[in-house]
Amino acid sequence: MKKLLLFIGALLFSTLFYGKSIGLNLFLFSITTLIVLFANNKDDFKSKRTIIYSSLYLATGLAVFFHDSSVAIIANFVSFFTLIGLLSENKSSIYVNWLNGLYTTIAGLFHRNFSINEVTQKVESKKDIDFMHLAKLIFIPAVIVIIFIALYQNGNPLFNDLIDKIDFSFINIQWLLFAGLGYYLFSNIHKPVEVEPATELDLKTGNTLTQTSKFSIPKLKQENQLGIILISLLNVLIVIFLITDITFILTNLDIRASVFSTQVHSGINALIASIVMAIIILLYVFRGNLNFYKDNKTVKRLAFTWIILNAILVCSITIKNGQYIYYFGLTYKRIGVLIYLTLAITGLITTLLKIDKVKNIWYLLRLNTKAAFVVLILASTVNWDYHITNYNFNYAKSIDLNYLIDLSNNNTFLLKEKAEAQSLNQDNIQRIEKKYNKYVYELRNNSWQELQYDNLKLETK
Structure with a gap:
């Protein structure tokens, strides 16, 4: 039954996409994919997480039907890989889901049927398949039948006329090859596989930072002093920048587009540099045992202040971008700025949480990649x-x-x-x-x- 479902899926794949542009077919393919996945992974679909990701996948396919945009198509592909990767390992991080989903789509069938012998470093079949016997079953009967057809044609005029009347022009070889591609795709994804050791490492790696054995009070005292001086100076610098920036906004309400454009773009560049540097510096300062040093309250407060000031900088850029939009209209670049600002605020909040709750860098990566995925899905639903x-x-x-x-x-x-x-x-x-x-x-x-x-x-x- 499951093999039949793969064949049906392959025929549908070719029917939907061969020689066709993207439209309703992508939504119908999403439904077909979910049916194939559900038939082979019923237990996984009892999970709420799987149901949510399946719903998001369907939503992106429907978005393509309502507005055939590049964002919606990209979101559909990303949600496809995410869902496949989730079924390979339900507890893995979303970026590992993407890795597993992509790997399964490309090489799932090969992975399930073959393995690498660590001793000989050769690819070996996981199943006892007699490929020579299969070749004999296919090619020997075919060759013999063709020979006998040729002999019978020469020996019987009526049989020769019957063979000549057989017309195979209705067979579209390209369509069949496309169906073969569809069968390969569904054969890959119907039972998703994991990439090791990436998946195992992800499952073993928690979000909480732990105290190491090299806990030296004198060294931590020096790190704490360095952190206080560095972050204090950066706080002073960003305050000066914000004062001048807010003054510019309040005193230049009606200015030319070129000036607005320069201000917005330079502000965005400053914001990018500020946030990247903020995260790198904070990750360095709070990378280890300083999180467990009893006199770290001052440096933590300074770090929180710096994060809040960066958030105010985001608001400043948002206001300028809003003015730009009000005077000169919406464009994709200006919308992109707003999306980036949303992700920037998310990054600042997660950095604050990382310091406050003593989390590690994997915590930041997991939360921020998930946030980026959510923003992509939401963006795909808008025309x-x-x-x-x-x-x-x-x-x-x-x-x-x-x-x-x-x-x-x-x-x-x-x-x-x-x-x-x-x-x-x-x-x-x-x-x-x-x-x-x-x-x-x-x-x-x-x-x-x-x-x-x-x-x-x-x-x-």
Whole structure:
């Protein structure tokens, strides 16, 4: 039954994707993948974590149907690897899930059936498979049948006519090869495997920092003094920077786009450098036994202050980016800045927790990679092109129509509505009409595998 399911999955894979662009097929493939995984890993699907990750995987596939964006497609692929890796080991970290998921997708079948002999360093089969016998079963009968067909054709005109009438032109070799690729894929993932020793190391590594045997009071006293001096100076420096930055914001409410752009980008560069340096320095200062030194309260308070000041710096950049958006509209880069600021705040909070709760670097890595995954999934559910266009027409002080027209087709219907409702110059109206007509033509020529939500919207127009 399970083998039959793999064959059905392979045929569906080729039916959905061979010669087709991305649309409804990716969502249907997500459903097919979950069916194959559930049939072979029923116990794992009793876990709430597995159910959540399966739901996220389906959500990204549905997002691709509603708006065929690159972000949604990337999120679907990442959630696919995450789910596969989770099924290989439910308790592993999310970055190990990605590793296991990618490895399973590429070489799961090979891993399950072969192993490396540590003595001879040769790949050996895990099963007693007589490959020579299999070759005989396939090739010898095939060759003999072909020879006898040729003999019978010469010996019987009616048989020769019957063979000549057999037409195999309906067989699409490329489609069959694509189905073979689908079978290989499902054969790999139906029973996910682990990458060792990465998975084992991850499971053995906890989040809590432990005191080492080299606990020297004199050395810790010196480290504590160094930490106090260094972080105190950095606190003074960032306070001066923030005062000048806030003064600039309050005294320059109406400035040119080029000035805003320079300020935002330089602010982001300062923020990147500040946060990276903050995390590196704090990880160094609190890397070991200083966490257990009884007189470390001052250096901890200074570290917390520095983290809070960095958070204020994030708020400052957010305000400037918001002003930039208000005057000159939304773009992907400005949205990217907001996403980065969200991840920056997350990084600062987790660093604070790491110091306060005496955690190790793996704690930071696990939390922040999980946060990045969540942000990617949330970002994939938004039709950014539509919202960029809608915001810029309704709220931005100035509109860059060239930018909006050059966006993907996800804003095409909205652009058409705005072109009809507002007074635009003739050149822009023609460009929007050209984009609209081209997109409508593509939608009307979509096969059922390539259907998008816009196909349904088009039918209601």
